[in-house]
Amino acid sequence: MHDEIVGALYEEASRIASRAVWQEGAERKLRWDQWLDKVLTSRIWGFPAMALLFGAVFWVTITGANVPSSLLGDLLMGTVYGWLHQGANALHAPEWLSGFLIDGVxxxxAWVVSVMLPPMAIFFPVFTLLEDLGYLPRVAFNLDRAFKGAGAHGKQALSMMMGFGCNAAGVVSTRIIDSPRERLIAILTNNFSICNGRWPTLILMATIFVAATMPPAFASAVAAATVVGIAALGVIFTLLTSKLLSKTLLKGESSVFTLELPPYRPPRVLQTLYTSLIDRTLLVLWRAVVMAAPAGAVIWLISNVSVAGNSIAHWMVSGLEPLGVWVGLNGVILVAYIVAIPANEIIIPTILMLTLNLAKSSLASQGVMLELEESDIKGVLTGLGGWTALTGINLMLFSLLHNPCSTTLLTIFKETGSKKWTLISALLPLVIGFAVCFLTASVARLLGWA
Incomplete structure (x- = not known):
């Protein structure tokens, strides 16, 4: 028995040595995982590989969510919506009450569920599978130098990537960062990752204002490249803002951490699906739905309650129009972002509703968020709303840089326990967003493009 144990130990030691030790002059044979790491962590190929992989993840998320989102939308905003109104009529409910509860709340x-659930149900499992596979630590390895140069932590790359699914989940994922200072930097800048609630706005604006200027054969590619460019711009703003914070409000040295690249391993699919769908997707979705309910109520109220002969929405848009035009947006957009702060998913429906209502269009229904075809949307925005290409481009920039949604703000407060940092997390991107939009509008006007 003793001889067998010793023999097994020597055999295992020999196997490990043959894999780990290379003798000079001998032909060096790399294992498949070593070859893979030479590519994925290479200074030359690491970033292109990372861009291609996450580009594929985003494409799968956006494309794969289209059909289920459409089906959910038809079910919730078509069938169930009709049933609810039929039930309200059968109960002889007052029109204002059914309007408030059904058309508003x-x-x-329904908009939030139909827009958020499918992409989150795709993105979070795929992201977690990449984590299980062992790739995400290699992403942190690749981006460590960039974040260290910005005075932040290399692990911020992981929370930033998680933010592309949902910023609230991205904020929670900053728990992997041990340094309180660097964790705060990661929390305050996670909003620059485009969450799934903002993708529809970006895709729509890129399609009708950027891609429409190109030949039809290249329109889809141009729209996709535009959205990817905005996402890349978000990464740049993450690094720049991290650097700014590390030199001002959150001064300090970047902490040193040892990152051990784990071996590649088969992902635990069933566990991943459970963790992603239950612990992440449904939790975040529930928070968003709870926050969206009062937003719907407010949108209905400002559209239906009149003061001095005009709706509250009319007065709000009129009051904010000068500021909106000054920064290359308009009053409708600013009002939409104010009342729809609980959920980015309802920005476009709110903009369309306000535009149609203020123009007294026959398509309008007071306080009812509606869905139109892409060609009709462009006609409404440019014809009734007076939008230009500058408005569409600045909306994309503002969508990237505006304040976090209320779900994310609530998560930030729970994670930091600080009203101060929650307020800063709301105001910092908002100031940056207005500044960038103003500069863009100023340059466009100076060059005669607007």
Whole structure:
């Protein structure tokens, strides 16, 4: 028995040595995982490989979510919406009550569910599978130098990537960062990762204002490249803002951490699906739905309650129009972002509703968020709303840089326990967003493009 144990030990030691030790002059044979690491962590190929992989993840998320989002939308905003109104009529409910509850509260929640659930149900499992596979630590390895140069932690790359699914989940994922200072930097800058609630706005604007200027054969590619460019711009703003914070409010040295690259391993699919769908997707979705309900109520109220002969929405848009035009947006956009702060998913429906209502269009229904075809949307925005290409481009920039949604703000407060940092997390991107939009509009006007 003793001889067998010793023999097994020597055999295992020999096997490990043959894999780990290379003798000079001998032909060096790399294992498949070593070859893979030479590519994925290479200074030359690491970043292109990372861009291609995450580009594929985003493409799968956006494309794969289209059909289920459409089906959910038809079910919740078509069938169920009709049933609710039929039930309200059968109960002889007052028109204002059914409007408030169904056209306001319910419709906002339905929009959030139909837009958020499918992409999150795809993105979070795929992201977790990459984590299980062992790739995400290699992403942190690749981006460590960039974040260290910005005075932040290399692990911020992982929370930033998680933010592309949902910023609230991205904020929670900053728990992997041990340094309180660097964790705060990661929390305050996670908003620059485009969450799934903002993708529809970006895709729509890129399609009708940028891609429409190109030949039809290249339109889809141009729209996709535009959205990817905005996402890349978000990464740049993450690094720049991290650097700014590390030199001002959150001064300090970047902490040193040892990153051990784990071996590649088969992902635990069933466990991943459970963790992603239950612990992440449904939790974040529930928070968003809870936040969307009051937003829907407010949207209905400002559209239906009149003061001095005009709706509250009319007065809000009129009051904010000068500021909106000054920064290359308009009053409708600013009002939409104010009342729809609980959920980015309802920005476009709110903009369309306000535009149609203020123009007294026959398509309008007071306080009811509606869905139009892409060609009709462009006609409404440019014809009734007076939008230009500058408005569409600045909306994409503002969508990237504006304040976090209320779900994310609530998460930030829970994670930091600080009203101060929650307020800063709301105001910092908002100031940057207005500044960037103003500069863009100023340059466009100076060059005669607007």
């Amino acid at each position: 319910y419709l906002a929640m």
